[in-house]
Amino acid sequence: MFSKTLLSLVVLAASVAAAVPSVSKRATCSNGKTTANDACCVWFDVLDDIQANLFHGGECGEDAHESLRLTFHDAIAFSPSLTASGQFGGGGADGSIMAHTADEIGDPANLGLDDIIEAQRPFAIKHNVSFGDFIQFAGAVGVSNCNGAPQIAFLAGRSNDSQPAPHGLIPLPTDSSSAILARVKDAGFSAVELVWLLISHTVGAQDKVDDSIPGAPFDSTPSDFDAQFFVETMINGTLVPGNGLHDGEVLSPYPGEFRLQSDFAIARDPNTSCEWQKMISNRANMLARFQQVMKKLSTLGFDQSTLTDCSDVIPVPTGTVRDPFLPAGKSMSDIEAACSSTPFPTLSADSGPVTTIPAVNLDS
Numbered sequence: 203m204f205s206k207t208l209l210s211l212v213v214l215a216a217s218v219a220a221a222v223p224s225v226s227k228r229a230t231c232s233n234g235k236t237t238a239n240d241a242c243c244v245w246f247d248v249l250d251d252i253q254a255n256l257f258h259g260g261e262c263g264e265d266a267h268e269s270l271r272l273t274f275h276d277a278i279a280f281s282p283s284l285t286a287s288g289q290f291g292g293g294g295a296d297g298s299i300m301a302h303t304a305d306e307i308g309d310p311a312n313l314g315l316d317d318i319i320e321a322q323r324p325f326a327i328k329h330n331v332s333f334g335d336f337i338q339f340a341g342a343v344g345v346s347n348c349n350g351a352p353q354i355a356f357l358a359g360r361s362n363d364s365q366p367a368p369h370g371l372i373p374l375p376t377d378s379s380s381a382i383l384a385r386v387k388d389a390g391f392s393a394v395e396l397v398w399l400l401i402s403h404t405v406g407a408q409d410k411v412d413d414s415i416p417g418a419p420f421d422s423t424p425s426d427f428d429a430q431f432f433v434e435t436m437i438n439g440t441l442v443p444g445n446g447l448h449d450g451e452v453l454s455p456y457p458g459e460f461r462l463q464s465d466f467a468i469a470r471d472p473n474t475s476c477e478w479q480k481m482i483s484n485r486a487n488m489l490a491r492f493q494q495v496m497k498k499l500s501t502l503g504f505d506q507s508t509l510t511d512c513s514d515v516i517p518v519p520t521g522t523v524r525d526p527f528l529p530a531g532k533s534m535s536d537i538e539a540a541c542s543s544t545p546f547p548t549l550s551a552d553s554g555p556v557t558t559i560p561a562v563n564l565d566s
């Protein structure tokens with residue numbers, strides 16, 4: 203009896219000791235929220251502030267979309283090949299686009315990002331967090347506001363020091379798919395990872411490629427984290443949505459909808475077309491791949507083991523989305539299937555004639 207009790211005490215003590223390393227930093231923050239690490243508490247304050255005052259009460263609107271776009275433009279200006287040639291190759295997700303905006307906004311690829319950078323910067327300064335951390339946090343929170351989105355990882359602890367990134371490293375919509383594949387390969391991303399990165403365009407619109415139709419979305423459901431972007435980019439383009447075809451734009455299938463030339467090309471490139479199509483047929487895979495690739499993008503230039511995982515601060519997204527469909531007025535015969543090894547999934551079309559896709563409301 204005595205020895206049995208002693209034994210169970212020993213076992214209990216051993217299991218407590220074993221559990222200690224993983225829970226020792228578990229923290230209850232001053233606002234009562236709990237997180238894996240007390241260093242993450244500050245992010246709950248940032249979360250409440252930006253949901254109320256940057257994302258208009260938690261919307262998946264233009265500011266959320268631009269915040270996601272900004273995560274890419276800060277991070278992808280990172281070139282190991284430039285560094286190997288003896289030049290500064292950029293620091294990755296280091297916040298340089300916010301610290302050196304006057305310089306980096308001069309890169310044509312960053313056209314239109316000044317508004318979101320200026321909107322975000324005061325929040326980063328107010329909460330005394332690094333610009334690199336803030337940009338990736340805002341992008342992850344913005345995504346969480348979209349219906350059916352995955353929860354994006356957030357790692358904190360990027361240094362606030364940065365130098366201006368070299369220009370010319372961020373893909374342009376006028377670039378060929380092979381040029382974009384080569385550029386992202388230099389930054390460490392494979393062809394399929396490029397497709398995973400472009401899942402982002404399911405919650406996107408353009409303002410500047412054709413500035414006569416600001417807010418013209420890339421698919422018919424720009425607040426939904428669904429596969430419609432991958433479906434609708436494969437529909438035969440037949441019309442010009444704005445005041446003419448601009449550089450970086452190709453024909454669109456619906457009035458009001460906008461198709462980037464680069465999305466058109468990557469969707470049809472044999473190196474990426476089958477992965478593109480896979481996004482339509484397997485939603486769980488699409489969500490998991492976006493989580494995977496965003497974690498990689500958001501830590502470009504940093505050693506993940508030196509950062510603190512604060513992913514539990516990112517809200518768990520809500521909302522549901524429809525299964526992939528063809529918007530009204532099109533049929534399977536309008537699909538320009540591009541993957542030679544696998545048939546395009548059979549989709550049903552909404553009834554009725556082709557209708558105009560409404561623009562995303564521009565947040566003020």
Ligand code: HEM
Binds near residue numbers: 373375408
């Ligand atoms: C790889 C090649 C890519 C090219 C050439 C490209 C190009 C563009 C262009 C031209 C726009 C429209 C900008 C405007 O006129 O306002 C845009 C919007 C957007 N991009 Fe990309 N992009 C790429 C990849 C990415 C990636 C990897 C992400 C995020 C992970 C991203 C996120 C977005 C989002 C969310 C928008 C919508 C912004 C809004 O609605 O205001 N893009 N992209």
Ligand SMILES: *[C@@H]1O[C@H](CO)[C@@H](O)[C@H](O)[C@H]1NC(C)=O
Binds near residue numbers: 301327330332333362
């Ligand atoms: C980060 O650097 C900027 C200047 O580039 C400065 O305004 C800001 O206060 C710094 N933030 C922190 C947390 O050090």
Ligand SMILES: *[C@@H]1O[C@H](CO)[C@@H](O)[C@H](O)[C@H]1NC(C)=O
Binds near residue numbers: 330
């Ligand atoms: C802001 O952050 C910096 C860098 O982490 C730190 O040195 C400084 O003490 C902080 N300032 C305030 C007011 O908390």
Ligand SMILES: *[C@@H]1O[C@H](CO)[C@@H](O)[C@H](O)[C@H]1NC(C)=O
Binds near residue numbers: 380473
């Ligand atoms: C794309 O595929 C072609 C063959 O279809 C191949 O020759 C080329 O090297 C690939 N390009 C990239 C960047 O993967």
Ligand SMILES: *[C@@H]1O[C@H](CO)[C@@H](O)[C@H](O)[C@H]1NC(C)=O
Binds near residue numbers: 438535537
């Ligand atoms: C796309 O449209 C063009 C002209 O409108 C037509 O010639 C072509 O056959 C169409 N292709 C498909 C796949 O519908």
